Amino acid sequence: MTEFSKSTYNKVIRGSKRALYDKALVYEILDSHFLCHVPYVHENAAIVIPTAYGRKGDRLLIHGSMKNRMMLSLLEQEKVSLSVAHLDGLVLARSVFHHSVNYRSVVVFGSPVLIEDPAEKMEALEIITENIIAGRWAEAREPNEKELNSTLVIGIDITEASAKVRDEGAVDEAFDHDLDVWAGVLEIEAHPGRAVKNEDCKAGLETPASVLNFRFQNKGVKR
Amino acid sequence: MTEFSKSTYNKVIRGSKRALYDKALVYEILDSHFLCHVPYVHENAAIVIPTAYGRKGDRLLIHGSMKNRMMLSLLEQEKVSLSVAHLDGLVLARSVFHHSVNYRSVVVFGSPVLIEDPAEKMEALEIITENIIAGRWAEAREPNEKELNSTLVIGIDITEASAKVRDEGAVDEAFDHDLDVWAGVLEIEAHPGRAVKNEDCKAGLETPASVLNFRFQNKGVKR
Numbered sequence: 001m002t003e004f005s006k007s008t009y010n011k012v013i014r015g016s017k018r019a020l021y022d023k024a025l026v027y028e029i030l031d032s033h034f035l036c037h038v039p040y041v042h043e044n045a046a047i048v049i050p051t052a053y054g055r056k057g058d059r060l061l062i063h064g065s066m067k068n069r070m071m072l073s074l075l076e077q078e079k080v081s082l083s084v085a086h087l088d089g090l091v092l093a094r095s096v097f098h099h100s101v102n103y104r105s106v107v108v109f110g111s112p113v114l115i116e117d118p119a120e121k122m123e124a125l126e127i128i129t130e131n132i133i134a135g136r137w138a139e140a141r142e143p144n145e146k147e148l149n150s151t152l153v154i155g156i157d158i159t160e161a162s163a164k165v166r167d168e169g170a171v172d173e174a175f176d177h178d179l180d181v182w183a184g185v186l187e188i189e190a191h192p193g194r195a196v197k198n199e200d201c202k203a204g205l206e207t208p209a210s211v212l213n214f215r216f217q218n219k220g221v222k223r
Numbered sequence: 224m225t226e227f228s229k230s231t232y233n234k235v236i237r238g239s240k241r242a243l244y245d246k247a248l249v250y251e252i253l254d255s256h257f258l259c260h261v262p263y264v265h266e267n268a269a270i271v272i273p274t275a276y277g278r279k280g281d282r283l284l285i286h287g288s289m290k291n292r293m294m295l296s297l298l299e300q301e302k303v304s305l306s307v308a309h310l311d312g313l314v315l316a317r318s319v320f321h322h323s324v325n326y327r328s329v330v331v332f333g334s335p336v337l338i339e340d341p342a343e344k345m346e347a348l349e350i351i352t353e354n355i356i357a358g359r360w361a362e363a364r365e366p367n368e369k370e371l372n373s374t375l376v377i378g379i380d381i382t383e384a385s386a387k388v389r390d391e392g393a394v395d396e397a398f399d400h401d402l403d404v405w406a407g408v409l410e411i412e413a414h415p416g417r418a419v420k421n422e423d424c425k426a427g428l429e430t431p432a433s434v435l436n437f438r439f440q441n442k443g444v445k446r
Binding site: 008009013014035037038039040041042043044045046047048049050052064065067068069077078079080081082083085087089090092093094095096097099101103105107109125129132133136137139140141142143144147151169170176177178179180181182183184185186187188189190191192193194195196197198199200201202205206207208210211214216 | 303318
């Protein structure tokens with residue numbers, strides 16, 4: 001499969017000319033971020049919570065506490081979804097109406113799977129950690145048995161997905177082109193800032209490679 | 224009211240020591256961002272979509288196309304919610320288990336209100352635009368009647384809300400303090416990048432004040 005098939009869930013209706021179902025693109029966008037938003041329903045209200053994720057093939061991996069309401073609710077659903085969005089710029093048109101943003105976003109649908117096997121759980125936590133900051137897993141102490149037992153790991157086996165990408169300048173009405181209004185894109189970038197060492201850190205430890213090499217939202221995706 | 228009362232919706236259970244119900248803090252976090260995530264339910268699946276917002280008193284304002292599935296579904300609900308989250312840093316502990324992120328986040332619950340009065344709609348669009356980039360409304364052409372008629376504006380009258388903030392270094396187990404592992408926070412910052420003028424822009428137009436003065440995620444909130 002190189003394209004996700006379209007269903008009532010993932011078919012993009014609004015702004016459909018920006019919709020893309022190419023699997024490689026969807027995965028490229030997913031792999032260039034590490035925070036997703038996961039919606040769930042609690043007592044008739046839809047709620048959304050941000051959380052970290054990683055990807056192994058067609059499975060997304062998330063984790064949380066054993067008592068996490070969002071995580072537990074996912075396990076009761078047949079189909080769950082999550083959303084990932086990069087904000088790349090503000091699109092400033094001559095008219096207020098055609099203001100927009102440049103972005104790369106994905107909505108994924110899938111089947112939730114409880115991951116219980118200790119080796120699989122450990123692998124999932126490594127994938128999530130490495131997706132946040134590559135190289136960190138090998139630097140830090142691995143989870144012990146007690147920590148592993150207190151962590152809930154859920155896989156989401158992707159069944160449907162769609163991407164939406166806007167990556168262009170302002171698009172105004174022809175009759176507005178002569179207005180004395182600047183139009184263009186103000187790019188937005190996320191960067192690592194200072195690395196602030198813990199005060200209780202052992203003396204003499206240098207900033208690790210994972211921190212020195214960290215690049216946000218830029219793992220192979222064009223900016 | 225200076226604090227939101229706690230209900231089954233907004234009461235934070237997991238990590239409750241980081242939970243805050245102070246109204247001023249909730250509004251400060253809301254006012255320092257402009258993208259929220261709005262969850263809704265479509266054919267038994269919870270879905271979440273990012274969108275822009277603004278705030279007027281106890282009402283949040285969002286807008287979209289007249290046929291936007293997410294927007295229309297909100298109007299059918301008694302209680303809707305949305306989430307706003309700033310990622311401020313990666314918290315790197317000595318143990319993988321105590322890795323975390325520093326963040327400022329808010330979950331808001333409220334009653335959806337369709338805003339139909341043209342003057343109220345115009346005001347809402349100005350508030351949303353100005354919340355994204357201050358000063359832009361006065362620079363650009365205002366929406367005309369046709370544009371206003373094709374825009375759906377929804378208010379969300381806030382009934383409950385909670386904030387969660389993590390703003391500290393790594394917190395490890397005492398028995399890990401002697402490990403030869405660097406611990407600390409890698410700060411994450413969002414900045415405006417280049418201002419890329421449209422090629423079809425009228426000659427001689429200078430970069431406007433709204434662009435020159437733009438500061439992302441930094442409108443009065445400590446970083």
